[in-house]
Amino acid sequence: MSTVREFRSDPGAVAPAKAAVREAQSPLEAVQRLIRAACEDLGLPPAVYEYLKEPARVLVVNIPVRMDSGEVRTFTGYRSQHTDVVGPTKGGVRFHPAVTLDEVKALSMWMTMKCAVLGLPYGGAKGGVVCEPRTLSRSELEGLARGYIRAVAGFVGPERDIPAPDVNTNAEIMGWMLDEYSSLRGVVTPALITGKPEVLGGSAGRTGATGRGVVITIREAADRLGLDLRGATAAIQGFGNVGSHTARYLQELGVRVVAISDVRGGVHRRDGIDVEAAIEHTRRYGSVVGLPGTDPIGSDEVLYLPVDILVPAALENQITMANVDQVSARIVCEAANGPTTPEASEALVQRGTFVIPDILANAGGVTVSYFEWVQNLQNFYWPEDEVEARLEDMMVRAFNTVYKVHAQRGVSMRRAAYMVALKRLADAMAARGWL
Numbered sequence: 001m002s003t004v005r006e007f008r009s010d011p012g013a014v015a016p017a018k019a020a021v022r023e024a025q026s027p028l029e030a031v032q033r034l035i036r037a038a039c040e041d042l043g044l045p046p047a048v049y050e051y052l053k054e055p056a057r058v059l060v061v062n063i064p065v066r067m068d069s070g071e072v073r074t075f076t077g078y079r080s081q082h083t084d085v086v087g088p089t090k091g092g093v094r095f096h097p098a099v100t101l102d103e104v105k106a107l108s109m110w111m112t113m114k115c116a117v118l119g120l121p122y123g124g125a126k127g128g129v130v131c132e133p134r135t136l137s138r139s140e141l142e143g144l145a146r147g148y149i150r151a152v153a154g155f156v157g158p159e160r161d162i163p164a165p166d167v168n169t170n171a172e173i174m175g176w177m178l179d180e181y182s183s184l185r186g187v188v189t190p191a192l193i194t195g196k197p198e199v200l201g202g203s204a205g206r207t208g209a210t211g212r213g214v215v216i217t218i219r220e221a222a223d224r225l226g227l228d229l230r231g232a233t234a235a236i237q238g239f240g241n242v243g244s245h246t247a248r249y250l251q252e253l254g255v256r257v258v259a260i261s262d263v264r265g266g267v268h269r270r271d272g273i274d275v276e277a278a279i280e281h282t283r284r285y286g287s288v289v290g291l292p293g294t295d296p297i298g299s300d301e302v303l304y305l306p307v308d309i310l311v312p313a314a315l316e317n318q319i320t321m322a323n324v325d326q327v328s329a330r331i332v333c334e335a336a337n338g339p340t341t342p343e344a345s346e347a348l349v350q351r352g353t354f355v356i357p358d359i360l361a362n363a364g365g366v367t368v369s370y371f372e373w374v375q376n377l378q379n380f381y382w383p384e385d386e387v388e389a390r391l392e393d394m395m396v397r398a399f400n401t402v403y404k405v406h407a408q409r410g411v412s413m414r415r416a417a418y419m420v421a422l423k424r425l426a427d428a429m430a431a432r433g434w435l
């Protein structure tokens with residue numbers, strides 16, 4: 001197979017990024033800068049960045065939904081498909097009032113990088129619908145989910161683009177989307193979508209997969225840093241799918257989870273929070289706020305606690321140049337996508353913080369989504385222990401690959417992860433004759 005130029009041995013080419021003049025103004029600008037920097041680090045032909053600097057296709061759709069009142073309301077939805085250079089595109093669908101086209105584009109580009117770090121045969125995609133799900137009834141939510149997949153049905157599919165859950169979407173919503181698409185096509189198509197209920201072909205172990213992957217990377221990082229996780233402390237911002245599973249698996253390794261927050265507020269307990277109780281409390285009351293035996297703390301305050309491990313697991317842009325000086329954790333593990341701006345991340349690294357970048361840290365979700373798709377295509381299902389063993393193997397391998405570049409080239413883990421990803425993508429472009 002033809003390959004593009006190997007990593008350059010010129011040490012000048014791999015020095016850490018020069019301090020940026022201006023902090024990236026948006027996640028899109030941030031990911032573009034990171035891709036460009038890695039292309040430069042690797043000495044890749046300029047065409048590689050040209051192919052990757054914008055998504056190959058973006059869709060903007062209007063989704064009419066019959067509300068419970070009988071009125072019809074339209075919602076704006078997006079789907080961004082970044083590149084199909086290594087395979088069909090893949091990525092979640094987010095329901096959130098602050099969704100924008102630029103955000104969805106950036107998230108699809110992150111997905112490309114994530115899949116490439118793990119060596120998955122996918123390019124990145126992402127979807128979003130501008131809505132406040134908390135104000136929608138269950139039937140309105142179902143109408144919106146079905147309407148979204150109808151609107152993009154001509155552009156997705158098992159060999160084209162495979163959606164999955166993201167912020168405020170879950171297995172039940174994936175089930176509705178699968179049902180709608182299958183009815184539309186007249187063919188039951190489980191491989192259309194991942195993160196669906198197991199009874200419809202979902203994979204064992206998918207729901208907790210992102211959190212499990214996050215904790216595998218923390219364990220590997222702690223090992224390299226000589227940090228004993230038994231008795232180490234952690235704070236987690238965001239207590240949805242990713243945050244809650246991360247908390248659970250950290251506690252299983254003996255970590256004391258001392259603070260948790262969600263959009264409504266946070267809780268703190270020096271001796272460690274009972275994670276299962278926090279999950280149950282959130283299930284009942286919609287928030288960790290008010291968990292008995294804990295002290296209240298602000299949503300953002302969890303970022304500034306003197307803990308060993310900080311896990312931002314909510315949304316983008318939580319740690320920026322404006323607040324990075326207040327972060328004192330030894331390990332920052334980016335469970336969310338883009339929670340730290342590249343400049344703030346660089347500042348953390350300069351201070352000796354070990355930052356596990358999002359495209360590595362939270363790749364467990366898409367990895368088990370890949371396993372789900374493989375199982376759907378084969379109509380042959382694996383037991384949970386097999387899924388977990390394969391996830392463990394792929395996450396550890398990816399961590400080691402990135403860590404090796406980080407150590408050998410003297411670059412941050414983020415820069416190393418982008419270099420690993422860009423090398424794979426550029427090799428695929430060369431093999432297709434694009435370069």
Ligand SMILES: NC(=O)c1ccc[n+]([C@@H]2O[C@H](COP(=O)([O-])OP(=O)(O)OC[C@H]3O[C@@H](n4cnc5c(N)ncnc54)[C@H](O)[C@@H]3O)[C@@H](O)[C@H]2O)c1
Pocket residue numbers: 165166167168169210237238239240241242243261262263264299300313314315316335336337362363365366
């Ligand atoms: N679900 C997955 O498999 C997956 C995979 C990879 C990456 N991610 C990323 O992880 C992040 C979280 O996704 P999720 O699936 O857990 O979503 P979710 O909707 O299940 O949970 C999001 C959580 O963040 C909280 N939150 C929102 N704004 C907040 C704020 N300002 N301060 C504190 N908490 C806040 C919410 O209250 C909620 O607890 C997102 O960045 C997502 O893109 C998710």
